[in-house]
Every structure is written in C-alpha cells, then in structure tokens.
Amino acid sequence: MKQLSLSLFSLGVLLTISATYACEDYSVKEVSSGIYYHQGVHEEPSESNMGAIANVGFIIGEQCVAVIDSGGSYLEGSYLRQAIKNTTDLPICYVINTHVHPDHIFGNAAFKDDKPTFIGHEKLPAAIAAREAYFAKTFKETLGKAYTGTEFISPTQTASINKPITIDLGNRELILTAYSTSHTDHDLTVFDSNTKTLWTGDLLFMGRIPVMDGSINGWIKTMTQMQTMDLNFLIPGHGEASSDKWQSGLQKQLDYFTLLRDEIRVIIEDLGTIDQASKEVGILEQNSWELFEHYHRRNVTASFVQLEWE
C-alpha cells in the first residue's frame, strides 16, 4: 500500500510539472553513517534544475530525522522528503536552515505535514522578513512551476552567537552553532558528534564561486577558525562532501577573499572607485571558479563598501 501511494505521488508530481527533472533522478549519497546529502549543481537556479543548486540533506538518529537545508524550491523540498521516506520510516522532527538564501530554504513548506521544529540562527527571522517580498517576486519567474507551493517559514527555535544548541535525534546529538557575520549575518553550522561530520552551509563553497552577503572581514576570520577544526567529514554548502578535500577548498576560499581584500584596500587608499575595483580586482581568479562571471564583481562591490570603513 505504501509502495502504491508513493508511485501515485511520483506520478502526480510528474504530471503536474511535466518535469525535465524527475523524482527518481533525485539522488542522495551517504557521506558517513546515517548522513545523506544531495549535491547541488553548479548552475544558476532555473525551472529546469528546480533551484537544486545547493547541498541539502538529512541526518537519521534512532528516533528522529533532521533535515539540513530544505532545497531551492518547493519541488526540490518534496523530492528531498521523498528521498528521506525511501530511506527511513522515522519521523522528520527538525528542519534546520543554515541561512536565508533561496537554495537553502525554499523547500521548507514541503515538510509542513511532518510538523517539524524549524531551527535557524536568531537573526534568520529578520533576514527572511527583509527579503521575502523580493525573493517571492524574483524567484516565481526564475523557478517557474518548481516554485509553486514555496512558502517562507521562519524558525521557531533559534541559536544565538556563543550559545550553541544541542538537539538529540535518539543516540545522536547535533550541535548547532550560530556565527557572527560571515557569509551572511546569520550563518548556522550543524555538527554531528557521533561521526564528527560538519555541515557548513555556505561558510564554504567548493568549485562554485563563493558569494559574500555578510562581511568580508568576518568571513575571513571565521574561515581561519574553521581551519583548526578536527573533523572526519565536511559537507560544504556547494560542492563535494569529503573527508580530505575540504581543507584545500577552505584554503582556496580564504585565499580568494584575502586577495580581494588586499587589492581593494590598495584601490580605496588611492581613492579609486567601485567601478575600477570591479574591473581590476581578482581577475586572475576567473579560471579558478565556476560561475565567476555571475558573482565575482558582486563580491568586489559588496566588499568595497565595507572596507571603506576600516
């Protein structure tokens, strides 16, 4: 009976979206025992990739499942939920959002029926409120039918800076840590104590160019602290999860922002302009990152106006 309803569900989804992206194509990979993720593609969000550009996934304990980032659209959220149901019968007790960006929170509504506790950084509700209207307007177009059903759901439980919270999935403790302004002003990481696995959210991008939507100085400081962490596995916000590749990925991201900061400081000192900086700064990095053209100049612009106040 369960099988039947599942296939009916899949059929229903297929019919309604005439998808280029079918539910059975949505794969999750086990990183370490009981920890699964779907690796997002290094593309801009679109209807055909249903916004599935970030790493999203779940952790299974003995009593409960926690979702970590819910997907880039309601549609991705529903596929992720299906992948969970295919893996375990345990209830989904928590949906944790690492930060506000659409590719990490737009799937929240797909889990509403599970009545989970939504968890995020204490500044996440304000970040959602500030961007909700803009995101809704823009992403309805960008994501087309994949957007249908998307809702903005704010966390009801939050973590504060210097006050991590611990949740127990049944013999499995997750430590949720809130950061001071880095990638955004409300980044949250999830650490699984059993396997020493860290979900960084977008504090780490691998392969895809990082996007600075917080503080360049804050993020550089956070990256330096992350270098000393003792981990068995790390799941970045974008790119491949691994036990041994994240160290060089973190170093590369740190080098990128350090280079930007150094070069922008020189231009500011010489009373140069944002326009000049966005043409000159970091251009040698262009072959090192996917989607460089889309976000590099934005990083320079956003960093410039912050470094003016040093």
Next chain:
Amino acid sequence: MFNRTLALLIISLSFFNVSAYAATPSEPLWPTLKIAYFGDKEIREAANDLLVIEAPKRAEDAAIVPITVKSLVAQTADKYIKNIHIVVDNNPEPYSANFHLSPELGLIDISTRMRVDQYTFVRAIAEMNDGSLHMVSRFVKASGGCSAPAGKDAAAALARLGKMQIRMRKPTVGKPVQAQVIVSHPNYNGLQFDQKSRLYIDAHYVKNIAIAYNDKPLLSVDTGISVSEDPSIRFTFTPTEAGSLSANVTDSEGQNFTHSKEI
C-alpha cells in the same frame, strides 16, 4: 522638489506595476513619472552633448549600484546646470536624488550609489539655470541569484550611524580634485524588519547632504530611499585657496551629522 504626496502616489503606482508584472514591468513608467515630477515641461532627450551617465550594465549587487553623471560643458556664471535629478524608474520611490550644483564647480563629475532591485532605466535630468531640461539615461539589468536590496549587516550599520568620512587625494590649489563624502547610515527604506518588535522599521534615511568649501556651498543633494546604505557622494571641485571642506548631513528624523577636512 520632493513632493511626498506625489511620491506616495508614484510608489503605489509602481507597486501595482510590480505586482502585475513581477520583475519585468512591461508598461514603461516613464511617461507617468515624467508628468508627476516635471509636469508638462519639455525635456530634451538623449542630451549626449551635455551629459554622460555611467552605470554598470548589470546591478552586480542590488544594494549598491554606482551611478556617475558628468557634464561635457563647464559651468559658468551665465550658463550652468542648477540641478541634476536622478530617477530610477522601477524603484519603489523612483525620484531618487536631486543634486543642487554651484556654478563654480567647473565640469560636473558626481557619483552616488543606489539600490536597484529590478531592471530599470536610470535617468539623469539636468535642469539649467534658464529652466530648460536635458536628459540622458542608461538601462541597468537586475542582478541574479540571492542578491537582494536588503542590508548585509543591519547591526553593524546601526552601530556606526552618523560616522562620516571625507576622503580625497592631496589637492593642489587651482587644480580640480576629486573628493568623497560618506556617512554611515542604515538608510532604512521602510521595508526592513525588526525581529524584536515584529514590526517593519519606519523609513529612516538621509535626506540631505550639503557640501561647502570655506562655507561657500559647492553642492547639496536631496536624497531618498533609493540611495544605498552608508550614502556616498563623490564629486570634483577646484579649491581656489587653502581652506576647509565641510559636509553637513540631515536625516529624515532631523538628526544632523557634520564633518570637515582642512586642505
């Protein structure tokens, strides 16, 4: 020049347009805006012999889009640009800034930073001392992805409120020099949310930046909610003697911030 009632009317018009057409307003707003802001006065379009407007083709960061306006004809006591009006058609409040300019500025070279959250024409309309109007415009595409016109770190912006900088290269008397005035201000546009009170924060923004040299006005800018957080004005002027460059900032709550620099 800022008529609040009119501005509100325009805001509601543009919101209607936004909700009806999402991120791609298909009906150009300019004909309506033109009448709202300039009445039936004639505006000479594509005035490329007088003015140049520079803006990036794409709003890389929706919260910070640098916009520069330069004149090609030097100001003289007889014939000069009195005001430059900046209009960003598809912003919540399209009328974005009005630069009042002194005839002594020489060639005009002014820049500021705007919020641009959907693709739009950005216009500079020069109003000459004889009252004639001359316009240049640029089309700016919206940024993609997660770029939103929201501030990145509201707490940091508020903590710095009122802090000012005047930045410039070492000037030489009689030679044009570029200077920049920045004031730290969150420039709340009324769309930001306060998580503690669960209410939207009232618009609270810089309304005017007046810049003078030895107490003689060089330029004064009326600014609205389109201007980015931490408003920045960059301009060129020629110091004719040693003296003091001063900036006086007034915000919508009547707060005043001043700063000066001896040169």
